Amino acid sequence: MPPPSALAIPVVWSQQCLRHEPGGEVWLGVREPGTELPERARVILAALRAAGADVVPAAAHGDEALMAVHDGDLIDHLRTIWAEWEAGGYVPEHGRDRVVPYVFPTAGLLAGLPMRSPAAAHGRAGRFCYDTMTLIGPGSWAAIRAAVDAALTAADLVAAGASAAYALCRPPGHHACPGAYGGSCYLNNAAVAAQALRRAGADRVAIIDIDAHHGNGTQAIFYGRPDVYYGSLHVDPGAGWFPHYAGYADERGSGAGAGANRNLPLAPGTDDAGWLAALDALCAEVARRGADALVVSLGLDAAVTDPESPLRVTSAGYRAAGERLGRLGPAVLIQEGGYDLDSLGGLTVAALTGVAAGTRAAGLG
Ligand code: SP5
Ligand code: ZN
Numbered sequence: 460m461p462p463p464s465a466l467a468i469p470v471v472w473s474q475q476c477l478r479h480e481p482g483g484e485v486w487l488g489v490r491e492p493g494t495e496l497p498e499r500a501r502v503i504l505a506a507l508r509a510a511g512a513d514v515v516p517a518a519a520h521g522d523e524a525l526m527a528v529h530d531g532d533l534i535d536h537l538r539t540i541w542a543e544w545e546a547g548g549y550v551p552e553h554g555r556d557r558v559v560p561y562v563f564p565t566a567g568l569l570a571g572l573p574m575r576s577p578a579a580a581h582g583r584a585g586r587f588c589y590d591t592m593t594l595i596g597p598g599s600w601a602a603i604r605a606a607v608d609a610a611l612t613a614a615d616l617v618a619a620g621a622s623a624a625y626a627l628c629r630p631p632g633h634h635a636c637p638g639a640y641g642g643s644c645y646l647n648n649a650a651v652a653a654q655a656l657r658r659a660g661a662d663r664v665a666i667i668d669i670d671a672h673h674g675n676g677t678q679a680i681f682y683g684r685p686d687v688y689y690g691s692l693h694v695d696p697g698a699g700w701f702p703h704y705a706g707y708a709d710e711r712g713s714g715a716g717a718g719a720n721r722n723l724p725l726a727p728g729t730d731d732a733g734w735l736a737a738l739d740a741l742c743a744e745v746a747r748r749g750a751d752a753l754v755v756s757l758g759l760d761a762a763v764t765d766p767e768s769p770l771r772v773t774s775a776g777y778r779a780a781g782e783r784l785g786r787l788g789p790a791v792l793i794q795e796g797g798y799d800l801d802s803l804g805g806l807t808v809a810a811l812t813g814v815a816a817g818t819r820a821a822g823l824g
Contacts, residue, residue, distance in 0.1 A: 465511025466808065467815045467824075468623045468792070471612045473517035475605035476500055476629040478598025481643070482557045485591035493592070494767060494798040495643040500629040503794065506804025507627075507811070515616070517609040517626075524655040525607055528647060528680050530638040536587045537645055538600055543580045545597075558595035560585035589641040599630075603645040606630060610648035610793055611655050617752060617789045618659035622824030623814050625757075625792040626652070633674030633756045633795050634702060642672065642702060649756045649793040650680045653687050656752045656791065662686065665750035665787075667741055668693070669780060670758020670795040671768035673706025673722065677756065683716040688748060690741040691756075692734065694768050695724035719748075727769035731776035734761060735783070742783050753790040755814075759797030759806040767798050777806050778813040785817020 477497045484493040508514065525534065540558050549555040563585040564574060577583045606628035616624035626648065633649055634642025653664045666681070668674040668691035681687040696706040712720035721744060723737040745753070759777065761770040772780075784790055792814065797803045818824050 466507065466811055468512060468625050468811050469515045469616055469621065470504070470507050470512045471515050471517050471609045471616070471624060471626045472504060473605035473609055475601045476609070476627065477602070479602030479630050480596050480598060481594045482596055484594060484643070485559055495630060497629070498800055499797065499803060500627055502800050502804045503627055503807045506808050510808045510812070512811070515612065517605060517612045518615070520608050520611040524611060524651045524658060525646065527654045528637065528650040529635070533587055533638050533640065534646070536583070537595070537603060537640070540580060540584065541595055541597055541599060547580050549581065556596065558584055559591055560588045563589065587639055589639050593641050593643055593645070599645070603630060606632065606648050607646050607651050610652040610791070613791045613793070614652040614655040614659070617791050618656060621789070622818040623785060623790045623792065625811055626794060628794045631758070631795040632793065633668060633670060633677045634672070635676040636679045643796070644676060647676045647680060649674070649754050649795070650677050652791045652793055653681070653754045656754070657686060661751035663688070663748070663750050664752050664754060665690070665745040665748070666754045666756065667691075667745065667784060668756035668758075668795070669738065669761065670756050671760040671765065671770050672701055672758070672796065673724075674756055674795075675702045675705035678705060678710065678720055681716065682712055682720060683714045685715045685719050688719045688745065688750065690721040690723070690744060692723045692725060692737040692741065694727055694770055697724065698727055700727070700768070725770065728771055730771045731773055731779070734770065734772050734776060735779055738780055738783055742787055745787055750788060753784065753788050755784050755790055755792045756795045757792045757810060758795035759803055759810070762797070762799065762802060762806050764799040764802040765797065767796065774802070774806055774809040778809040781810040781813020782817040782820070785814035786821045788821075789823060790814060790818070
């Protein structure tokens with residue numbers, strides 16, 4: 460028996476998630492060291508182990524849920540582009556040791572022409588990647604796919620009756636769209652988990668995204684669907700923040716999905732009080748609409764210590780958020796962003812400790 464103080468939420472993990480080494484990110488034309496590092500997963504795992512959490516290995520899953528949320532040609536591209544890059548000689552001939560695009564087939568470039576599949580790997584890269592910050596190297600695919608398996612394993616645990624399960628996904632996923640990747644994300648782990656819960660029998664799934672950035676990929680995947688609600692609190696893209704083109708309050712879903720999307724953009728500098736008030740509004744909407752299961756995109760980058768966002772949430776704020784989310788229902792928690800290596804472990808433990816308290820208070824487990 461673990462001590463009663465042990466963190467009672469299983470942590471799903473695969474060592475493969477360490478194999479993605481982006482090797483930096485090209486920001487405004489210059490390659491920088493980047494912040495989405497393997498060390499992020501190491502510090503989170505160490506903190507959760509120290510808090511007494513059980514670590515469960517990610518189990519291999521088939522592609523069914525993945526294929527339901529992403530285009531097959533994006534998945535094929537991610538699976539094969541590194542081998543093609545290597546075979547194409549980009550490393551020895553040009554000194555390019557990662558896949559990074561340079562031409563993007565924007566709506567303006569195509570101007571009505573059909574999408575092509577460029578012959579050159581360096582031309583094709585921009586068909587699927589929408590920024591220059593999301594590089595691919597030799598171990599990337601193994602990690603990308605392992606992160607999906609971790610999300611699916613956590614969804615299995617909740618579908619089988621666990622009150623909560625956390626997947627330590629790396630790379631993160633919420634910026635990955637049906638047919639495009641970016642924002643340090645490749646495949647959308649949270650969307651795959653939500654889809655798996657639907658297949659396991661949940662009629663209505665709610666995704667709440669508390670990463671500091673808007674989850675434009677998750678929004679895009681479910682924008683026209685009424686069965687998966689997406690709600691996000693994030694730094695206001697209109698104030699100049701990534702992803703710049705999505706995350707505005709007037710994006711409410713389309714067609715059958717109208718009303719099932721909610722964005723609460725927050726001013727830079729928002730602290731615990733403002734952030735939790737926004738979260739309360741999202742939680743109230745989910746409770747009002749009803750949901751059979753919850754997926755949480757758990758980014759820790761809203762923290763005051765984080766270098767990638769101007770939000771000012773404390774560790775106590777994350778614990779309080781976890782408690783609110785835990786009260787809402789059985790929850791699959793998916794690791795998203797969070798980049799300050801010194802505080803990241805403690806923030807994750809705080810959030811999950813709150814979730815465990817919330818599920819206990821709600822009598823869920
Ligand atoms: C999952 C997640 O949190 N993705 C965040 C991606 C947003 N990255 C935006 C990066 C903007 C440029 N970073 C500035 C680096 C300056 N040295
Ligand atoms: Zn983020």
